[in-house]
Amino acid sequence: MITDAKRTEPRAWLSEVASVALVQSVQDAHRAYRNFFDSLSGKRRGRRVGRPRFKSRKDGRQSFRLTRNGFRLRPGGRLFLAKIGDVAVRWSRDLPGEPSSATIIREPDGRYYASFVVEIAPTPLPPVEREAGVDLGITRLATIACTAGTRRDVVNPQYLARAHRKLVRTRRALARKARDSNNRAKARRTVAVQHGKVARARRDFHHKQALRLVRDNQAVYVENLDIAGMVRNRRLARAVHDAGWGGFVQLLKRKAERHGRTVHVVSRWLPSSKTCSACGHRMESMPLKIRQWTCPGCLSVHDRDHNAALNILAAGRAERSNACGAQVRPPLGVAQGVETGSTPDTAQPCGNPHPSGRRARQMVTNNEAESRYEVHVDGKLAGFLEYRDVAGVLALVHTEVDEAYAGQGFGAQLAKYALDDVLARDVKISPLCPFVAKYIDKHPEYRVTVR
Ligand SMILES: [Zn+2]
Known part of the structure; x- marks a missing residue:
C-alpha cells in the first residue's frame, strides 16, 4: 500500500522519509481503528474510544518511530537515523540494553528528544512485610x-x-x-x-x-x-x-x-x-x-x-x-500431576460446581509456555500460579484462583505442586506471592527452596 502510494504524484513526498517510520504510522492507524471498532461493538471495555483523527501539522508536538532497521547507535554516542543521517545526542542516561525501537519527538518548546524501547529484566527486591x-x-x-x-x-x-x-x-x-x-x-x-x-x-x-x-x-x-x-x-x-x-x-x-x-x-x-x-x-x-x-x-x-x-x-x-487464594481451605493432599476426585464433604456447597457429588477431574500442570502452574477442573482452568525465571531463581509471583472455585484448596494445591517441582529440579525460589510465602511458613519442609 505504501509502495503504491509513493508512485502517485501527490504522495511522492512519502519517499523523502524513512520507510520504517511509514510502516509504524500505518500500524498505529490500524490499532487506533481496531480499538475504535472494538469499543463500538462492546468488545473493548472501559471508556469509549473515539474515531481516529489526523494529527494537525500545526500541533506543537510531533513524533515518528523507527524500528531496528531505521536507526543505529554509533560509537562516540552519535545516533544514526534513516534518511536523516548521524545526529549528536545528549544522553540523559546509559541505555540498559539493546533498544528495539526509537521514537524521535519534537516537543512544543522546540527541543528534540529520542526515546528508546528497551527490554529490561525484572530486578526483584528482597521481600518485605510492610x-x-x-x-x-x-x-x-x-x-x-x-x-x-x-x-x-x-x-x-x-x-x-x-x-x-x-x-x-x-x-x-x-x-x-x-x-x-x-x-x-x-x-x-x-x-x-x-x-x-x-x-x-x-x-x-x-x-x-x-x-x-x-x-x-x-x-x-x-x-x-x-x-x-x-x-x-x-x-x-x-x-x-x-x-x-x-x-x-x-x-x-x-x-x-x-x-x-x-x-x-x-x-x-x-x-x-x-x-x-x-x-x-x-x-x-x-x-x-x-x-x-x-x-x-x-x-x-x-x-x-x-x-x-x-x-x-x-x-x-x-x-x-x-x-491470591489466601483464604483457601487446608490442602486436600493431592498427589502432583495425577487426577484425583474431590469428595462432596471436602467441597463447599456454595459455589461448588459439583453439588451432586459427581467426581470432578482435576489436574495440576506446569504450563511452561505461559510461565505458570495451572490447575484444571473438568478441563476448565480453575487457577494458576505465575512464575518468572530471574537469573536462575524462580520468582513465584502471583497465585490466583477463579471465584467459582474459591475455598476448595486449589491455591494450596498449586503451591504444593510448584514447591515439589522446585525441590525435584533443585532450583531456588523467591516467594514474592504472599500466599506462597504463607504456605511455606506453614510447611517448613519447603523452606530449603527459598533462596
Ligand atoms: Zn468509629
Whole structure:
C-alpha cells in the first residue's frame, strides 16, 4: 500500500522519509481503528474510544518511530537515523540494553528528544512485610498508611500552580502579538518552554516518590479514581491535573512490576472518606472542606486523608487475599500431576460446581509456555500460579484462583505442586506471592527452596 502510494504524484513526498517510520504510522492507524471498532461493538471495555483523527501539522508536538532497521547507535554516542543521517545526542542516561525501537519527538518548546524501547529484566527486591494504603489528594499528593501502623505524607509540590502567575504573564504577552508574526512564534515557544519545565519537574518528583513507595512496601493499594470524571468538575480540574494522579499510579505500577512488588487498585465505589477506619461507622456525608472529624460510633478522631488511606489499605488487603487464594481451605493432599476426585464433604456447597457429588477431574500442570502452574477442573482452568525465571531463581509471583472455585484448596494445591517441582529440579525460589510465602511458613519442609 505504501509502495503504491509513493508512485502517485501527490504522495511522492512519502519517499523523502524513512520507510520504517511509514510502516509504524500505518500500524498505529490500524490499532487506533481496531480499538475504535472494538469499543463500538462492546468488545473493548472501559471508556469509549473515539474515531481516529489526523494529527494537525500545526500541533506543537510531533513524533515518528523507527524500528531496528531505521536507526543505529554509533560509537562516540552519535545516533544514526534513516534518511536523516548521524545526529549528536545528549544522553540523559546509559541505555540498559539493546533498544528495539526509537521514537524521535519534537516537543512544543522546540527541543528534540529520542526515546528508546528497551527490554529490561525484572530486578526483584528482597521481600518485605510492610504493605501500604495510599490516598491521593490535592492538599497532599499522597497520604500513606502502612501495616506497620506508621503514616507518611507526601507533599503536593503544585508545580503548575506555582508557575501559574508566570504562565499567565507569558500567555498575555502571546495574545498581544500579531498573528503569523515571528514574535508570536517566539512567544508561543516561551509558553511551551515553561509548560515543559513544569511537566519535567512533576515527573521527576513522581519517579522518586513512586520508587520509595515500591521499595518500602510489598504491596501498595490505591483507590480507583475516576480521574476523567473528576476533571469534568471544572473547579477541581486544574488542581487534579497539576497533581497528576493518573501518571503517578502508572509509574507506581511499572516500578512495582519491575521490582516484583504489587500495586492493587481497589474497586471504585469504596466510600473511603466517609467510613470510620476504626469501627466501620459510615457517615452520611463528608464535605471536602472537612479535614478532621470525630467518629460518633467510637469517638476516634480522624485526619480525613489518613482515615481514607487506612480504609484503602484494609479493603485492598481483603480483595487481594481473596484473589491470591489466601483464604483457601487446608490442602486436600493431592498427589502432583495425577487426577484425583474431590469428595462432596471436602467441597463447599456454595459455589461448588459439583453439588451432586459427581467426581470432578482435576489436574495440576506446569504450563511452561505461559510461565505458570495451572490447575484444571473438568478441563476448565480453575487457577494458576505465575512464575518468572530471574537469573536462575524462580520468582513465584502471583497465585490466583477463579471465584467459582474459591475455598476448595486449589491455591494450596498449586503451591504444593510448584514447591515439589522446585525441590525435584533443585532450583531456588523467591516467594514474592504472599500466599506462597504463607504456605511455606506453614510447611517448613519447603523452606530449603527459598533462596
Ligand atoms: Zn468509629
